Amino acid sequence: MIELLWSIFDITLVLLLLALAWNTCSTRDVMRAVTLFIAMGLLLAIVWARLKAPDLALAEAVIGAGISGALLLSAIRDYPSTPMVSQRSTLIEGIINILTLALTILMSWAVWHGLNMSDGVRLSGQVISQLPVSGVSNPVTAVLLNFRAYDTLLELAVVLTAVLTVLTLNEKRADYVVSGRLLQGMTHWLVPLLVVTSGYLLWVGAHAPGGAFQAGAMLAAAMILLRLAYPSKQQEFNNVLLRVLLVIGIFTFVLVGLWMMSLNDDFLAFTPAWAGTLILIIETAATVSIAAALTLAYRGGRPKDWEDANRTSRSIAENGGQDDQ
Amino acid sequence: MISEQLLYSLAGVGLFGIGLRATLLHHMLLPRLLALNVCGAGVFLIFIAIAYGGLKIMADPVPHALVLTGIVVAVSATAMALALGRRLEALDDE
Amino acid sequence: MMSSGASTSILTIALLIALNLLLFSLIIGLFRAWLGPSVEDRFSAILLMGTGGVAMLLILSILLQITALYDVALVLALLAVVGTVALTQSKSDHD
């Protein structure tokens, strides 16, 4: 009976997920597509929870429901009402449909065959055996920040590159309409709460699902809320602080990596005794830089006085002769 | 009944198919971006379905770490694509 | 893995039925997101889904014995507001 109920739940969840995905991709109205996409993000958080991946449910909830929803909604202002209709000729459309269907069937066969063939090598055994050495007790954080520290370092670099492109491309987006008192009243209690929760998520990441990315995205959501609630009163960070915030995550990561290299001749090979504290230092710095990066990515452009900051450094470069970044 | 692992991984494949079809079909940036994110979600679902070990056993943490990184990168890629889109719009208007 | 919380099978069955009913109520709510003529209708469906999601996460954390799902529910509750604010503030910039 219990298995039956679990299967009913799984099948309905999967069918709903596929229906949402299908409607998001094939509806004409842009607004409906984005709303269904946000709904799919929420549903995905529940799917991750069902598949016993609480870290991902947390990340999907924060990023899926929070950041990417806000990003897409603010992007809609640039495409307000153009119908989303594919202009391909029916012939090409037919070919695309057939080819993707064939690919999907092939992939389903591959997955079916793969799962039935053998259970395959499970890495969780090695992770659990190495956990006491890793300095944290949450296996996902151990994998992210100790066993695969390179991967996380480069991921921070990817986020930074994405934000730098956003900054170089456009001016800051026009400010929004003056917001009502209620919204500002709400932010008085909600933003501090978001910041406290972000700190909690950062701290809890060592022994339970949480960590730098979810905490950083929470902070970014708080900043986005502040920006939406107080559009006029936008005192920009001064730009030096903003640049430091953006880079501090990678900077600390590499610094600790080099320091570890000097001690036990391997980049990012943490000595077990200090691993816990080192990971916490790296995570704090990563949280700050992810928050700054996602907030700037949401804003969609470089702050107003970014130019003259560049101009001064550029003028130094011309007459000073040394190159600038 | 078929195992949860197979059900969810086939759902992942389905999501990928739907996303891929829409990415190829649409011209404008926003629908293609949504479709690409659906593709990404499909791949992540296949990953996590394979990592799932049943109600009793602990799920495999390594794919969880990979997909967590994937989610963060997907968001920053979406932000970048939107900024590029805005820039193109601005250039077209000039 | 199954601690005392969800050991009796009657309780598990009841919780599973509740979970399925919650998912069913989400599906009904989502029709509004699909049909909804105006933007605000669609977003009321998203609000329902946020709360329904929180309820499902609470039940799932008992069923699967993963206490971390309470944090996920907490985050989902906080973040549903950001989406709504993003909608209401961004769309009406022309008045």
Add this chain to the structure above:
Amino acid sequence: MIDTLAILAIFSGLFFFLSGSIGLLRLPDLFSRLHALAKADNVGLALVALGVIMLEPAVINDIKIVIIWILVMAASAISSHLVARHALRENREDD
């Protein structure tokens, strides 16, 4: 005994959830839908949270569930207000 009480609470909470989502679908205009939504949000989630609190052994998690419920109450009140005001402002422009 506790389990049966908890199941009772959860299922009565579900009743409100279902009525809320059916109301979301059938009621004529946005504002009555938001009204129905509030029912599902606040009372439905409160009862489900109460049921889960009874089932959850650890007290620290019970406190967390109460915090979640209070947050959802506040968040859904404000979000429905924002959505309603946004709808009003949009319509006022058209006429």
